[in-house]
Amino acid sequence: MESSAKLPYDNNNTAAGSQCAGIIIDTCDNNNKSCGGEKSDPVLSSRISSSKYLFPSAYLMASLRTRIIRQFIPQRRRSRKSWKTFLLCMALTTVVIFVQLNCGWFEKHFLQSEFSLGFSYPANLDNFSNVVRRFRDSEGNTLDFKPEPINVAYSQISFLQKALDYVGKGPVGLLIVVKSATRNYKKRRAIRKTWGDEDYLKQNVMKQDLPTKVVFICGVPDGDDTHTLNELFKEEDHYGDVILAKFQDTYGNNTFKTMLAMRWATEIVKHYKYLMIVDDDMYVNPSNTISFIQEEIPSLKVQTLESNWSGAPAFFPIDETSSTGGSANIISLKGKPLIMGELWQDSRPFRNMIGPGSKWSISIEEYPFSYFPPYIAGGATLFDSDTVANLYYASFFTKHFWIDDVYIGIIAYKLGIPLTHSNYIDSSYRRRPSLGRMRDNFDKMLALHGLQCPEQLIELWSTLDIESLTDCYYLLS
Structure with missing residues (x-):
């Protein structure tokens, strides 16, 4: 007999285990x-x-x-949480990649060597200074010299123009070599009208009637720009003050330009007292420079201070560092090798930079250490002639490095020459309004950076008003 029993709640013949609207309903x-x-x-x-x-x-x-x-709801929440985690991981990965490319974090912290634990830069020679002195005594004769030089690049470049007639055969007191790009004719013309004017320079001589000379050094244009090269030859024929060397005039070849200036001064001019190497966008006061050389340097007291991280020593004028002096070693600069300018200490190499900063990016292969030795910013540097010769001949035993001011710092460090900071040489790039910070020392400045166009240099030279310079936009309009 078929059972007719029904569930008490079965009004519609529907059980708890049946389907309702296509959904299985479980009971407990x-x-x-x-x-x-x-x-x-x-x-x-x-x-x-x-x-x-x-x-x-x-x-x-x-x-x-x-x-x-x-x-359903826990599963949806889990799905949302997974997506959030995925997006967060992607964002963190992107940040890490960007930091690595822009700052070289991996190279900076894992692959590079700590400067303070020991610095060596090829060629690694015992008694490096003695080797350089012997090589200088041989007048740079590489034939059968031991140890064999590793860098002869600067000595093998030929000079197309030497500016010998302009400099003359007699001794020179202050020799100013301006590093100029081939296309910067307007900047060279502005210098010839201002602090490089020949009549003005004749009034500024060192003791014993040693004259001051200003010359320009350039390479050849990059590529097949024969027009610019021909114009440069015409400029040299007219003024006679251009040194033209046979290397491509690019930013990456600045070290060639600096070292060829030293070679020219050492091998061709020979008889001079001091050399100043400057960029073509600098304001220079030769009169102040001569006064500083003759009056300040013989009595200048400096103290040796070591950098915080590299540990490399440098000289600072005592009037700047006396507040931290204490028992610091105070000495006279007279008779010491002179490499003077705006001193940079504890400077790090940029690693794997992208964007505008890639211009200065340096790989581990190029330079493996965490810091550079102290160096003088390349806008303006003052040397004595003996130190210039030592730096040039030491370059034969120092691997080429494309940043010229750092390269000079490396050679000086290998030779054991401390660099000297000057309060009156300002080589850092600054926009025009901030030049006003130099107003208290402007009448004593030897060299100053920050002029944005040649017209500003001409205006500054005529007015000597550093705070009221006309903006270049108005000067050129």
């Missing part, structure tokens, strides 16, 4: 500890047990809601 009795693999909510179970017989529709809705809460 009160004695079960789990339902669907999850722990039963006692409050929800109590409500269901008391209402499922009386209100079947409410029971079905509660069961549906339970299924959604237990299965």
Whole structure:
């Protein structure tokens, strides 16, 4: 006999285990500890047990809601959390890659060598200074010289023009060599009208009537720019003050330009007292420079201070560092090798730079150490002639490095020559308004950077008003 028993709540012949709107409804009795693999909510179970017989529709809705809460919502939250984690990881990876490319973090902290633990730069020779002295005594004769030079690049470049007629055959007191790009004719013309004017220079001589001479050194134009090269030859024919060397005149070849200036002064001019190498966007006061050489240097007191990180020593005038002096070693600069300018200490190489900073990016292969030795910023540097010769001949035993002021610092460090900071040589690039910070020392300045165009140099020379310079936009319009 077929049973006709029905569930008490079966008004529509629908059981708790049947399908409702295409969704399977599971039931749990009160004695079960789990339902669907999850722990039963006692409050929800109590409500269901008391209402499922009386209100079947409410029971079905509660069961549906339970299924959604237990299965669908946690899964959606887990999915959202996974996406957030993924996006966060991608963002962190992007930041790490950017930092690595822009700052060379990996190279900076893992691959490079600590300067303070020991610095060596090829060629690594015992008694480096003695080797350089012997090589200088041989007048740079590389034939059968031991140890064999590793860098003869600067000695093998030929001079197309030497400016000998302009300099003359007699001794020179102050020789100023301006590093100029081939296309910078306007800058050279502005210098000839101002601090490089020949009549003005004739009034500024050192003791024993040693004259001051200003010349320009250039390479040949990059590429097949024969027009610029021909114009440069015409300029030399007219003024006679251009040294033209056969190397490509690019920013990466600045070391060639600096070392060829030293070679020219050492091998061709020979008889001079002091050399100043400057950029063609500098304001220079030859009169102040001569006075400083003759009056200040013989009595200048300096103290030796070591850099914080590299540990390399340098000379500082005592009037600048007396507040930190204490028992610092105070000596006289007279008779010491002279490499003077704006001193940079504790300077780090840029690693794997991208964007505008890539111009100065340096790989581990080029320079493996965490810091540079102290160096003088390349805008303007003052040397005595003996030191220039030592630096030039030492370059034969020092691997080429394309940043010229750093390269001079490396050679000086290998020779054991401390660099001297000057309060009156400002080589850092600054925009025109900040030149006003030099107003208190402007009448004593030897060299100053920050002029934005040749017209500003002409205006400054005529007015001597550093705070009221006309903006280049108005000068050129």
